[in-house]
Amino acid sequence: ISLCLSACSPASKQVSVNVSWDDFMKLQHISQEVEVLVDGSLTITLYSCPSEGRQWSEAQISDQTVVQETGHKYVSPQSEPPPPPGTPGQEVWTFKALKKGMNTISMEYTHPWEGGEAEPMLTFVLTVVVK
Helix, strand or coil, X not given: CEECHHHHCCCEEEEEEEEXXXXXXXXXXXXXXXXXXXXXXXXXXXXXXXXXCCEECCCEECCCCCEXXXXXXXXXXXXXXXXXXXXXXXXXXXXXXXXXXXXXXXXXEECCCCCCCCCCCEEEEEEEEEC
């Protein structure tokens, strides 16, 4: 699990959290905490492989008056020659810190269809302290 250097220091304007497949194989349910300044940005990057039939849920934000999602996209792997089908990529979410407070952002990696897995394969929970 890697946190951008700015996330290791006191509250910062730009905080990045990156969780790889290797991180999730060590611990399938990951919880972390970061600090970000008001008007700062937060980027969460998580392993994703849509060809597995699983995907990350919408980000569940406990208090959208403290932190607001500003973007979400899938980023496919880039290489020359192009990677083979099924090569994992990443999902990237961006958030803006709106006001001081504490917030929780949570996501689940599971089959999205009805009757899919009862329990998510992976979970990610981030406590965000906005200062």
